[in-house]
Amino acid sequence: MNETDRLTIIPVSGFRQMTTFIQLPRRLYAGLPGYVPPLDLTQRDLLTPRKNAFFRKGRAQYFLAMRGGRAVGRISAQIDPISMEHYGEPVGFFGALDAIDDLEVVSALLDTAGTWLRQHGMKLMRGPQTLDSNGEFGVMIEGHHAMPMVAMPWHPQWLPPMMEACGCTKIRDLVAYQMRTGPDAEEAHLVPASLRLGEGRLGNVTTRGLRMDRIEEDGEILRTLYNDAWRNNWGSIPLAREDIQSMIVEMKPILRPEHFVLIEQAGKPVCVALVVPNVFDISWDLNGDPSPLGWLKLGKRLLRHEFHSARVILLGVSSTLDGTALGAIMPALAITELMKRGRSLPYRTVELGWVLETNLPMRRLIERITPQPCKRYRVYDRPLAD
Numbered sequence: 001m002n003e004t005d006r007l008t009i010i011p012v013s014g015f016r017q018m019t020t021f022i023q024l025p026r027r028l029y030a031g032l033p034g035y036v037p038p039l040d041l042t043q044r045d046l047l048t049p050r051k052n053a054f055f056r057k058g059r060a061q062y063f064l065a066m067r068g069g070r071a072v073g074r075i076s077a078q079i080d081p082i083s084m085e086h087y088g089e090p091v092g093f094f095g096a097l098d099a100i101d102d103l104e105v106v107s108a109l110l111d112t113a114g115t116w117l118r119q120h121g122m123k124l125m126r127g128p129q130t131l132d133s134n135g136e137f138g139v140m141i142e143g144h145h146a147m148p149m150v151a152m153p154w155h156p157q158w159l160p161p162m163m164e165a166c167g168c169t170k171i172r173d174l175v176a177y178q179m180r181t182g183p184d185a186e187e188a189h190l191v192p193a194s195l196r197l198g199e200g201r202l203g204n205v206t207t208r209g210l211r212m213d214r215i216e217e218d219g220e221i222l223r224t225l226y227n228d229a230w231r232n233n234w235g236s237i238p239l240a241r242e243d244i245q246s247m248i249v250e251m252k253p254i255l256r257p258e259h260f261v262l263i264e265q266a267g268k269p270v271c272v273a274l275v276v277p278n279v280f281d282i283s284w285d286l287n288g289d290p291s292p293l294g295w296l297k298l299g300k301r302l303l304r305h306e307f308h309s310a311r312v313i314l315l316g317v318s319s320t321l322d323g324t325a326l327g328a329i330m331p332a333l334a335i336t337e338l339m340k341r342g343r344s345l346p347y348r349t350v351e352l353g354w355v356l357e358t359n360l361p362m363r364r365l366i367e368r369i370t371p372q373p374c375k376r377y378r379v380y381d382r383p384l385a386d
Contacts, residue, residue: 005068006067007066007067007104007105009108010063011063012063018047020071021047021064022043022044022047023040023288023289024064024071024074025074025154028072028099029098029154029156032156034144034146034154035154036148038279038280039279039283039289040289042279045250046130046135046136047076047096052131053240053243053245054132056242057082058080058082058132059078060076060077061076061077061116062075063076063109065108072100073097073098073099073102074096074097074099075097076096076131077093077094077112077113077117079120079122080131080237082132082238083132086236086237090121090122091122091123091125092122092125092126092384093126093127093131093132094117094126094128096128097109097110097127097128097139097159098159101156103166106162110167114384117384118385123383124381124383124384125382125383126171126379126381127380132237133237136152137174137235137377138153138174138378139153139163139377139378140153140155140376140377141160142375142376143375143376144157146178146374147280147309147351148278148284149280149309149351150277150278152176153377167382168380169382170379170380173356173357173378174354174377174379175363176374176375176376177351177352177366177369177370177373177374178374179335179350179369181339202326205263206263207333207337209257209258209259209262210255210259216245216248218262219247221269221272223243223244225272226272229316229317229318229319233356233359234356235356254279254302255276256345258341258344258345259276259310260275261273261275261334261338269318270318270320270321271317271318271321271331273314273338275310275338277305277309277347278310278351281309282306283298286298305346307347308347308349309348309349309351310345310350312350312351312353315352317330331362335369338350354377357376
């Protein structure tokens, strides 16, 4: 083999290699139908220890696949004590997996991540997730030409089959739905008059938006209610206080009161939903690394709130309503409120995800409005041999 064709895997070290790691997907996937690069800035916030609250509890190592002096793939390996406690087993994780259409590259990256995790006592490797399940989760299986969405990763079609050829086996699928706002969608999701908030049987049930002057307090309500609602769901890792604080700092410039739906019963929080604007709406033409003029465009679009889509990233119902009629209809009431908010916001579509493929009650509710998922993602396991 020519020396220039030899494949090597190196651990990422220093600012320059980290920049290569961050920018690699757009170099590999440029021109592929459906691919829109995320902003380097958001990826650096996701992957840099001093930016991401993940590193206050977990640790990670990044790797680059090099051939002929060029990067041809990347992967992360990470350990999260909170996730291990949730799953009840020594499971480590891989993420940020991107590569050229070459089985040798994908195999070497997965082997390297697995070796690092095994050296740190892990018995099972799960992923992809970057860096935990509250970040970018799963590898794209379907929806490559769908609208790009904030924190929803894009992968080429060749990647999942190669992962399976390398010993990765499906553990779960997750789906996302695109819901149009407007009269037609509201008609499809019509809630009976007897189930209107603040009226009749729901006379003591009220809703409100985000209090911008008390955003940290509302953030803590969101965190507590979300953790309670999803405590027994597969793959749902509890949000720590620092997670929600970091989220608030990151999203505060684009958040509005209408993005937050809090439903209270007799003044007690029982259901919450959070919608975030889709950053791709204002960055799609800037190729991930804007020029000075590009940054001016981005700032102008941000100030004008030139978003036309958004994503529901958190939705949860208090466990105090488990098994009750009110608990069963609460997600429908939250979605109804989100639709009403759409009348005062510029969004034409809202994406609902992730949803576990096995969460049939939620899927039936959503499919009353939009019958088919727009995207599907897969999470894999791979045993780590001694």
